[in-house]
Amino acid sequence: MTAPPPVTEPVIVGADAGACTQDALALAHWAARTLGTTLIVAVVHPAPSALGSGRVDAEWIADRRAAAERVLATARETLGDPPDVEYRVVASSSAAHGLHDLAEQRKAALLVVGSTASAPVSRLLPGSTADRLLAGSVCPVAVAPSGMAEPPGTAGRIGVAYVDTPDGRAALESAARLARRTGSPLLLVTVVARGDAALPFMLGADAERAFLDTARETYEEALRKAAEAVPGVTVEWELRSGDVVETLAELTEVDVLFCGSRGYGPARRVLLGGVSARLLRRARRPLVVVPRA
Structure with a gap:
């Protein structure tokens, strides 16, 4: 049987500071390895508001970006820093909007998110970000169950x-x-x-x-x-x-x-x-x- 053609579109996983990010990372890493494509780990932080309050707003945005960088560092450690993984900090009005935009820009093969922290073990219960992603994604969306058995x-x-x-x-x-x-x-x-x-x-x-x-x-x-x-x-x-x-x-x-x-x-x-x-x-x-x- 002829081998399937290589996949050039990346797998994108949305990460945050929640416990269910580990489930999403595990599923996304498996998907990227299986498809033979790049994995992009993305963390979304708030974009500056058009009606921001000057210095206070700028300081808060800088703090949120620093928090996003810490999430990426944790994800890098969780994955073991393998090759073919990109780490992205995305500024947007919401996590779902930022992941949507990134998926469209990179023509993603798959978008992966975790379940909500309140989900029972081995059950899916998508949080607000997953719900919004699933209401208009241009690519397949995978949701990892909490604590995959x-x-x-x-x-x-x-x-x-x-x-x-x-x-x-x-x-x-x-x-x-x-x-x-x-x-x-x-x-x-x-x-x-x-x-x-x-x-x-x-x-x-x-x-x-x-x-x-x-x-x-x-x-x-x-x-x-x-x-x-x-x-x-x-x-x-x-x-x-x-x-x-x-x-x-x-x-x-x-x-x-x-x-x-x-x-x-x-x-x-x-x-x-x-x-x-x-x-x-x-x-x-x-x-x-x-x-x-």
């Missing part, structure tokens, strides 16, 4: 929350690119909600069974076709039943889980829908939200 590469499979929609296909395409580099198989999972959660109101028992049977057949056919359409990768697929978010959140047998944003919104930007937004607060494994094609 196992580093990526342990389970040996890459998961895709698959539905046959433009955003679902975008997630599959992005996951397949990573799988070709790691040699890992893909696991495509579609979840059918149980009982009346998936059914029109007042169908009746017979019609209910017929509806569910038809839905399962449709989803299975979509999964089969998707698996056959991915060249150069071993693809497994499963149709599961249950609560969609909880079932996907418990996919601990994958290294990382890819999902789409949703089927509408600005092209090539992340714009969270109901499942992806709730999954970010429940998933046990790193989650990558992919902009729709």
Whole structure:
């Protein structure tokens, strides 16, 4: 099999003084090594205000920049100062805005952030910066769960929350690119909600069974076709039943889980829908939200 072409776009990770930065650094470093590309560690500090108060404002900005440099020094120490890592201090009106701008300027392959400090261990709970990043990023955004129980590469499979929609296909395409580099198989999972959660109101028992049977057949056919359409990768697929978010959140047998944003919104930007937004607060494994094609 022909080796995948080199990735020239960098992986960018947002760092701050919070404990969850270590999780983000670990995930971003793994992603950059896997893709064979540069890692950029970025810390955002406040930009001078247009209505600043002279010396006092300037002193405060200088203090915040010094704090950002200390965060970078800690990140350098955490990573062991490997080659192919850049360290950037970015001045902006907000952390999310600064990371957005940097990702656009550098045409990032992936933007990585940590979970919030209040997240339970091994669960995702994105803070305000991650929430804002996920509301319009031009590249896939990965969120590392708090205190990742196992580093990526342990389970040996890459998961895709698959539905046959433009955003679902975008997630599959992005996951397949990573799988070709790691040699890992893909696991495509579609979840059918149980009982009346998936059914029109007042169908009746017979019609209910017929509806569910038809839905399962449709989803299975979509999964089969998707698996056959991915060249150069071993693809497994499963149709599961249950609560969609909880079932996907418990996919601990994958290294990382890819999902789409949703089927509408600005092209090539992340714009969270109901499942992806709730999954970010429940998933046990790193989650990558992919902009729709």
